[in-house]
Amino acid sequence: MSYFDRCLYILVDGARPDVIQYLVNQGLLPTIETFFLKEKKVESATTCFPSSTGPAYTPFLTGCYASTANVPGSRWIEKEHFPYDKKLSFKGSRSYVGYEASRIDKDLNPEISTLFEVFEDSYSWASPINRGVPTKRQIGGITDSLFIFAKISHYWEVIDAVGFSKIKKLIKGDWEFAFFVFPAVDELSHNTSPFSKRTLSQYIRLDKYLKHIISDLKKTGKLESTAIIITSDHGLTKTTKHFDLSGFIANIGERVFKYPISFSKKKTCAVLETGNGMAHLYLSDNMDGKWSPNRLADSEMINRAIIPSLLRRQEVDHVLTTNESGEILVRNNKGTGYIRKDGSTIHYEVEGEDPLRYDFSSEKFTDYESLTQTYDGPYPDVLVQYSQIFDSKRTGDIIVTAKLGYDLRKRMEFPLHKATHGNNLRGQILVPLLTNIPISEGKYRTIDVFPTIIDSVDGSRLKGLKYEGRSLVSRK
Template identity: 30%
Template sequence: MSTAEAAAPLVIILVADGARPDSLAAALDAGAAPALARLRDEGALHTVSSVFPSVTGPAYAPFLLGRFPGPVGLPALRWYDRERTRRTAPDHARSYVGAEMRHVDTDLDPAAPTLFELAPTSLGALNVIGRGLPRANRLGRGGRFALRAARTHFRGDVAGWLSIDRDVGAQVAERVRRAAASERPRVVFCALTGIDKTSHARGHDAPLVRQALGIVDETAAELRADAERGGWWGGTHLWIVSDHGHSPVRAHDDLAGAFRALGHRTMAHPFTWVPGADVAVMVSGNAMAHVYVELERRTRPWWPGLAARWDETADALLRRPSVDLLLLPHAADRCEVRAAGRGSAMVERTAGPDGAWRYAYCPIDGDPLGLGGARRCLTDAAALEACGDTDYPDALVQITHLAGAARSGDVIVSAARDWDLRARWEPIPHVSSHGALHREHMLVPLLLNRPPATTPRRTADVMPSALAALGLPVPAGLDGTSYVAPR
């Protein structure tokens, strides 16, 4: 093997799905993940903001496209196709839980390139988004694996998910190890879902979650050992990141049932074929939901045109203890935010003189996001900083981008702490959940095996950083910026 081949850059992204920054740091300090602790000592451990909705699937878009999920076509894990362009009759509802996950790639904006499309060669495992990845390089796919995953899911077999993680991690390491230097993938993306599954079932601080983290640690250790033996560790970037956090759930609300109780014919998963439905409730995470009203409309209505008929319904929702925030989109770049007992405010974005977005927070009759008053003309970085100490990290940016997305709901619900919005139909009863704008859901760890050139801020920074590490050009229009110096 030549020196050039050995030193060719390689980016490995391990998604510890569902990991919280505080839980990871505690595990490292306790010696429960020695390989990851070694990476922290040599590189850095940062806390960064994920996206809204903070849900597996949509929250992978930042890693692989450098974009927030709503504007590129993934507004949530479940959504309603008002335009009838993607999801066929009879229900026009989309769910990426199960067989419809195969539609993710075609649901994505074709003008937004994936990391797999831009990198010379890639390997992916449980990556949800796979556009540009050759079928032979997709691990955790195929009929046999799908049957195994479905059996594990519907049985509520938490230990089974840990077994899947072990097998997937081992397969990824073997594929990288056995590849000839000229054929070694330059991007390796591997999602390990055990932390999320065990957190849902037992709580984010349960011993079983530590076991799931141990599998991430073992996978990282094996990949590193192979790279050191093979002589390519010097050119390897190994990053461990999460897509969302978790927080305890003590009560479950049936949000779809709430609309039925108000007299609406309501569709919601898993039973979405409801003739004559006028409301669609699409829950994700399960701590957020898109609500679509007046389903006969084929073009998206904005809240000012809906308020006369639906304002009482909005007030009724805010009276429910399960509801923390209501987002009411007024236009593509304006969204009203309401919170019970904290009033309402308008969140806006406009294009600045440099072409970059500027954000504003304009209280109407309160301070629902807890920012302490009006904020205007905030840059992307300043908007993140303004929300940094609140319960809603990066809320100004995330709300405006999701609320204005074409496939988003007419009302967007972010659940109250200790609640989620789906009372039935989960094979694993949820004692912990995610998806909302709360900091426990939005803040995630980013562990790097070498110090970054600049401080990472968001998960959207991962994709442009991978391109920079590979010496590839970074496309314009991304929502993230590179923390790796260009090669």
């Protein structure tokens, strides 16, 4: 049974569910409150690690984690193709922050499908991922002059306003899927704070836009047949201190490759930040600068100073590596956690103090238990998220995450960020999940959004698709 004919997807980049809940409690988001909430409760979901624009769009647009989609960061290298001995070359490396942004469509795993490919008539506005949208239906992109104006002037509210006017124009038309990104909350949070007056005002403005959209849908008789979904790709937490990770790695003797540019020849370490609450580190086999295509195991990096030096830094939250048995090691300076996947079962054991700060009563979890048992703690869904990220060949030998209040990039960031995402921290990994699709009770991930949307419009289209989430549609 289908509930709807089409889906309007509103992505409020950087929106936090607790900020929406706070504003609802103040009576400042009346449209969201009356149209989407039961007893004023804002539902939430976990996005994926790294919680950053680009990688964190893959869960809801493809139903797959960032690693399965093969874009495990906003910046990455592929060791096999990385020309470590050339002075200037970006072959085998990528940064979606800048002119390479549009290459993400080609970088996506060809075995997975986007919602734009599942639905025949689709539109997108300001989306970093557009695979499957006909060019003339990509009605606004981040390289357009309007977006360049917003970037220079920091007047991001104008992009949301234009996005809203484009939705209004589309409402009467016949289409199956329209995906609209509202980037102002993310950008204003980075430039001011996730809780600044200007950022909060933008949530209130979006609620007013929604009021008009819903009333226009009513007038055209399309409200009952349109699934509406509002989520985000990540939250943001306040940042007060910046740790120059690439400078730090260079100071301990490594020849560093970094974005936007690197001059050193025979590089020994690539430092690629995402969000900037996490970074992938890729290492040569030894200090002679020889690189092998495969990920180095934890024991193969024992002669380098990188891991012990990072563990001594107060800015660093976790250092993640893998060992020969395929376990993921989660370290801080007080202890090590070992995550092991065994089919759909996840094992977690600790040596010393638990770096995740959970007091688990068991060492064995199903996939869903690992979500429910971590959801209310400091790192929601961390066991699954920290293990999925290592499924891509483009993931680093080491992953570093930044503690709350810090990020990992000090130079070449304009303007310097006052808020951060990328890590698995609660304020960064939780996103709102607001929808008129009847969904079952429980805990959710944004990978569930992809099958949920398809199921609510035409469930038969899920057949043959490769995806990792589950449909949340309630059939009661």
